[in-house]
Amino acid sequence: MKHRILFLSIAVVTLFLCFTFQAYPQGSNHKIAIVIHGGAGTILKSNMTPETENQYREKLTEAMSTGYNILKNGGTSMDAVEATIKIMEDSPLFNAGKGAVFTHEGTNELDASIMDGKTLKAGAVAGVKRIKNPINLARLVMEKTWHVLLTGEGAEKFAQEQGVELVPQEYFKTERRWKQIQDILEKEKADSAKQGIVPEKHGTVGCVALDKFGNIAAGTSTGGMTNKRFGRVGDSPIIGAGTYANNSTCGVSCTGDGEYFIRLGVAKDISDLMEYKSMSVKDAAQTVIDKLTKLGGTGGVIALDKDGNIAMPFNTSGMYRGYINKNGKPVVEIYKE
Amino acid sequence: MKHRILFLSIAVVTLFLCFTFQAYPQGSNHKIAIVIHGGAGTILKSNMTPETENQYREKLTEAMSTGYNILKNGGTSMDAVEATIKIMEDSPLFNAGKGAVFTHEGTNELDASIMDGKTLKAGAVAGVKRIKNPINLARLVMEKTWHVLLTGEGAEKFAQEQGVELVPQEYFKTERRWKQIQDILEKEKADSAKQGIVPEKHGTVGCVALDKFGNIAAGTSTGGMTNKRFGRVGDSPIIGAGTYANNSTCGVSCTGDGEYFIRLGVAKDISDLMEYKSMSVKDAAQTVIDKLTKLGGTGGVIALDKDGNIAMPFNTSGMYRGYINKNGKPVVEIYKE
Numbered sequence: 001m002k003h004r005i006l007f008l009s010i011a012v013v014t015l016f017l018c019f020t021f022q023a024y025p026q027g028s029n030h031k032i033a034i035v036i037h038g039g040a041g042t043i044l045k046s047n048m049t050p051e052t053e054n055q056y057r058e059k060l061t062e063a064m065s066t067g068y069n070i071l072k073n074g075g076t077s078m079d080a081v082e083a084t085i086k087i088m089e090d091s092p093l094f095n096a097g098k099g100a101v102f103t104h105e106g107t108n109e110l111d112a113s114i115m116d117g118k119t120l121k122a123g124a125v126a127g128v129k130r131i132k133n134p135i136n137l138a139r140l141v142m143e144k145t146w147h148v149l150l151t152g153e154g155a156e157k158f159a160q161e162q163g164v165e166l167v168p169q170e171y172f173k174t175e176r177r178w179k180q181i182q183d184i185l186e187k188e189k190a191d192s193a194k195q196g197i198v199p200e201k202h203g204t205v206g207c208v209a210l211d212k213f214g215n216i217a218a219g220t221s222t223g224g225m226t227n228k229r230f231g232r233v234g235d236s237p238i239i240g241a242g243t244y245a246n247n248s249t250c251g252v253s254c255t256g257d258g259e260y261f262i263r264l265g266v267a268k269d270i271s272d273l274m275e276y277k278s279m280s281v282k283d284a285a286q287t288v289i290d291k292l293t294k295l296g297g298t299g300g301v302i303a304l305d306k307d308g309n310i311a312m313p314f315n316t317s318g319m320y321r322g323y324i325n326k327n328g329k330p331v332v333e334i335y336k337e
Numbered sequence: 338m339k340h341r342i343l344f345l346s347i348a349v350v351t352l353f354l355c356f357t358f359q360a361y362p363q364g365s366n367h368k369i370a371i372v373i374h375g376g377a378g379t380i381l382k383s384n385m386t387p388e389t390e391n392q393y394r395e396k397l398t399e400a401m402s403t404g405y406n407i408l409k410n411g412g413t414s415m416d417a418v419e420a421t422i423k424i425m426e427d428s429p430l431f432n433a434g435k436g437a438v439f440t441h442e443g444t445n446e447l448d449a450s451i452m453d454g455k456t457l458k459a460g461a462v463a464g465v466k467r468i469k470n471p472i473n474l475a476r477l478v479m480e481k482t483w484h485v486l487l488t489g490e491g492a493e494k495f496a497q498e499q500g501v502e503l504v505p506q507e508y509f510k511t512e513r514r515w516k517q518i519q520d521i522l523e524k525e526k527a528d529s530a531k532q533g534i535v536p537e538k539h540g541t542v543g544c545v546a547l548d549k550f551g552n553i554a555a556g557t558s559t560g561g562m563t564n565k566r567f568g569r570v571g572d573s574p575i576i577g578a579g580t581y582a583n584n585s586t587c588g589v590s591c592t593g594d595g596e597y598f599i600r601l602g603v604a605k606d607i608s609d610l611m612e613y614k615s616m617s618v619k620d621a622a623q624t625v626i627d628k629l630t631k632l633g634g635t636g637g638v639i640a641l642d643k644d645g646n647i648a649m650p651f652n653t654s655g656m657y658r659g660y661i662n663k664n665g666k667p668v669v670e671i672y673k674e
Contacts, residue, residue, distance in 0.1 A: 115600075120600045120601070120632065121600065122599070122600055126488065126570075127488055127489065145567075146596060147567070147569045147596055148595075148596045148599045148600065149569070149570045149571075149575075149599065150567045150568050150569055150570070151463065151464055151488055151489065151568035151569075151570055152464065152488065152489050152568045153568065154566065154567035154568025154569065155567055155568050157566075157567055158566075158567040229491065229494075229495075230482075230484070230487045230491035230492055230494055230495040231487050231488035231489045231490065231491025231492050232484045232486070232487055232488075232491065233463075233486045233487070233488055234486075238486075238575060238577075239578075239599050239600060239602070240575075240577045240578060240599070240602035240605065241576075241577060244602075258485075259483060259484055259485045262459070262485045262486065262576050262577070263452075263457045263458065263459055263485065263576060264457070265576070265577035265581075265602060265605045268577065268602045268605065268606075268609075269605075269609070272605075272606070272609040272613060273613065276609060276610065276613035276614045277613045295457065
């Protein structure tokens with residue numbers, strides 16, 4: 001009888017432990033970390049006033065600190081990524097949400113995507129014109145439909161059905177971006193050989209986060225390219241190209257010449273190099289940037305692996321970027337060194 | 338003096354050989370091969386009349402023989418893929434071009450993509466409504482712009498500028514597809530819980546070809562999902578998901594639950610498994626179909642490697658498929674076996 005009680009007790013305790021560990025498979029003390037970018041391109045200290053540089057540094061710090069606090073308070077990486085990107089979308093400093101670049105026709109057409117590394121579920125929107133925060137809508141696509149990518153007016157119709165408030169196109173307009181497109185159009189008029197010229201491509205925003213449950217999420221949001229035409233869509237809303245997340249490897253968000261990022265499948269390529277070649281996140285990210293350089297493209301990536309290691313390589317003169325890892329101190333960098 | 342002439346002669350001959358081999362790096366006698374699919378899904382012999390089965394067999398044979406003859410006559414894999422897919426787009430048997438499925442709103446919205454494995458250049462269109470042959474437009478995007486993906490009305494505007502004739506929506510209409518969407522909408526009306534039900538998803542078409550120069554090309558074209566809404570876009574126009582080609586590994590075209598194919602980045606994953614894990618095309622393709630099954634998705638892929646080896650795995654009851662390899666004999670298969 002004594003033995004039976006002993007065995008029964010052991011069984012109950014074992015079962016209890018089983019269920020506890022199943023609920024928190026990787027423990028609840030996983031390292032947390034967050035990394036962000038605000039676009040890569042010709043960003044030179046010589047062209048920047050101290051005031052402008054400060055504005056970027058402050059907004060990047062505010063955005064990633066918001067996400068980091070969510071993680072610190074036990075929130076999910078999905079919530080952290082969404083909240084962080086929303087702040088950058090709402091800032092006119094970046095080419096996403098308010099402050100997005102103008103198309104050839106003088107409109108703003110926005111793209112965004114988000115991916116959950118735990119489930120490999122993803123959501124994305126492309127070519128939306130009246131969505132204040134495309135990153136929120138991308139998440140709704142992921143959570144409320146079994147689709148991944150919704151486009152154009154259809155995506156806006158879905159937004160309305162979900163109770164998302166639509167904003168007029170004027171909301172996105174900033175004088176800086178408006179002047180930019182007017183200058184380009186005038187140059188095109190004066191010299192038809194210059195058609196399609198795009199002087200400024202950077203400004204896409206992105207974020208990757210790792211929460212205490214060991215779950216990685218990644219997201220990207222953009223206004224695309226200044227003077228874009230023909231419903232052009234770049235890599236930002238393309239899962240595997242501009243955004244990717246997989247708990248067993250890493251999360252990635254990209255910025256740069258979208259066409260090259262699509263052709264190389266940059267975001268997932270970094271994950272595949274880690275999974276199939278056992279590369280570190282740093283080596284994998286640098287390898288893919290080297291491929292980009294070889295093919296003739298420019299840009300950068302942020303990547304964060306399941307252990308909290310961070311990589312932020314780029315082949316341009318600068319990339320707005322920052323991270324907070326386990327020590328909790330925000331680090332912001334802009335130029336190459 | 339004699340020695341100098343001898344050395345000079347050797348140098349000239351060597352240089353000549355160098356340039357000759359550079360122009361035709363893998364010789365001009367590379368094995369040629371072509372593989373096609375016309376969609377995967379619930380395709381059972383018990384549901385098929387001999388007449389219908391014959392129609393499919395004949396059209397698949399006609400399509401791939403057209404592509405094969407281009408290859409045999411020294412044409413490029415890009416030309417072979419484009420011509421082969423055009424024939425399937427023009428046939429009402431497949432869910433691409435004429436005979437495309439209807440959206441929830443009763444329209445036809447077409448997607449297509451093409452990729453050149455030699456240059457990694459690619460072109461794609463999504464959500465076009467008035468393009469008779471989306472595969473032709475995808476190639477124009479690749480060759481006439483430096484973009485990869487153009488969408489919706491913008492893509493049609495580009496088509497017009499390129500002199501591509503637009504067709505009215507009625508062109509795509511077939512009684513079979515019209516009846517299909519009416520049946521679904523009636524069921525939805527009768528039972529709102531059945532909203533969004535999609536009984537038939539197969540019919541996407543695709544082709545991969547290897548030409549005598551050792552160049553691989555891949556393409557995919559589709560009408561998407563019956564009853565789709567909100568500007569939904571699947572994997573077919575997404576490079577890396579529905580289509581991929583790389584001379585150093587393989588070419589791939591996919592068909593099935595597009596959302597799962599995007600999340601897994603199926604087409605490029607097959608290439609990555611070959612490049613990074615030294616897998617054969619057969620093992621790589623099967624590995625990715627196993628991942629698809631595990632994640633809960635259905636569909637199939639066709640893949641062709643640089644040596645002419647072919648893989649055509651799928652996890653549904655059937656996939657319209659066929660190939661012609663070096664022996665020149667067309668093989669068509671439909672059911673699991």
